[in-house]
Amino acid sequence: MKKYVYNRPLLKRSTAPILLKDEHDQAIGSIRKTYKNKMNRALSWAIDHWELSLKGEDLQAGTSVEIVDGSSWFGRKKWTVTVTREGGESVTSTLRDQSKIATHPKFELVHEGQTYTVSKDLLNRTTRILNSNGNAIICEMKNVSFGKGIKREIVMHGDALCPIFAACLDRLFHTLY
Numbered sequence: 001m002k003k004y005v006y007n008r009p010l011l012k013r014s015t016a017p018i019l020l021k022d023e024h025d026q027a028i029g030s031i032r033k034t035y036k037n038k039m040n041r042a043l044s045w046a047i048d049h050w051e052l053s054l055k056g057e058d059l060q061a062g063t064s065v066e067i068v069d070g071s072s073w074f075g076r077k078k079w080t081v082t083v084t085r086e087g088g089e090s091v092t093s094t095l096r097d098q099s100k101i102a103t104h105p106k107f108e109l110v111h112e113g114q115t116y117t118v119s120k121d122l123l124n125r126t127t128r129i130l131n132s133n134g135n136a137i138i139c140e141m142k143n144v145s146f147g148k149g150i151k152r153e154i155v156m157h158g159d160a161l162c163p164i165f166a167a168c169l170d171r172l173f174h175t176l177y
Contacts, residue, residue, distance in 0.1 A: 001155060004028070004163045008150040012175050013044060020056075020154075020167050029058040029164040031171055034066075052079075054172055058164040062086030065165045067095065067172055079172070081111070083165060095169075097176075105177040109169070114160070118169055120177065127170055129161065141170045 006020045017030040034053045035041040044050040056065040066082045081093040093111040100106075107118035115132035129139040138160045144153040152174075154166050 001157055002163070004154040004156070004167070005144065006031070006152055006154075006167055008152050008171070008174060010149060015041075018167075018171070020164060028060050029056060029167070031056040031164070031168055033171075033175075052172060052175060054168050056164040056168040058162060061162065063162050063164060065162075065168050067168055081109070081165075083111075083162075095172075099177075102177060105173065107169070107173065111161070116161075118173060120173065127173055129166060129169065131160075139166045141166065 003023050004020055006018050009016060009018065013033075015033045015035075017032045019027045020029040020031065022028050032055055034055045035044065035051055036053070040051045051069050052067075053069045054065075054067045058064070063086065064084045066084075068080045068082070070078045070080050077097045079095040081095050082090055083093070084090040091112055093109060096108045098106045098108050103122055105120055109116040109118060109129075116138060117130045117132070118127065119130070120127045125143060127141040128137055130137055137157050139157065140155045141152055143150055145151045152170060154163060154170065156163055156166065
């Protein structure tokens with residue numbers, strides 16, 4: 001079990017890099033919100049969530065994660081996730097929003113032949129990534145402090161997903177819900 005933390009920005013539209021740190025307060029990666037072009041960036045300031053794309057880079061493992069918005073603003077329900085590992089090997093996955101109501105959001109991630117569920121608890125605001133059976137917790141993310149912004153803690157239970165991937169999913173999840 002490994003723990004990581006990052007400070008969630010106060011503004012949902014922030015494009016400033018967010019540092020992901022390990023237990024020893026060493027930066028292991030960064031996440032930032034990206035836009036396809038300047039027009040989409042301007043529209044995102046006028047219309048909430050016009051485009052939701054993220055890019056994360058793991059400094060230690062040499063892995064990068066890119067979550068690209070795959071649908072228009074009105075019908076946003078899916079993203080394309082590309083994980084590029086050291087050496088140029090890349091894996092493309094799909095992420096779909098399966099939420100019925102905003103109080104209990106749920107994503108479905110298909111990554112390397114496995115299906116994962118990303119969901120958030122109603123009252124305690126803990127986000128969990130579960131395997132397809134729903135019986136094994138891959139990752140848990142929760143708020144740990146509100147001092148200088150909102151600090152999120154990521155607890156990884158195994159090596160199914162890299163921590164920067166989990167942090168990108170959490171950032172996208174909390175931007176929407």
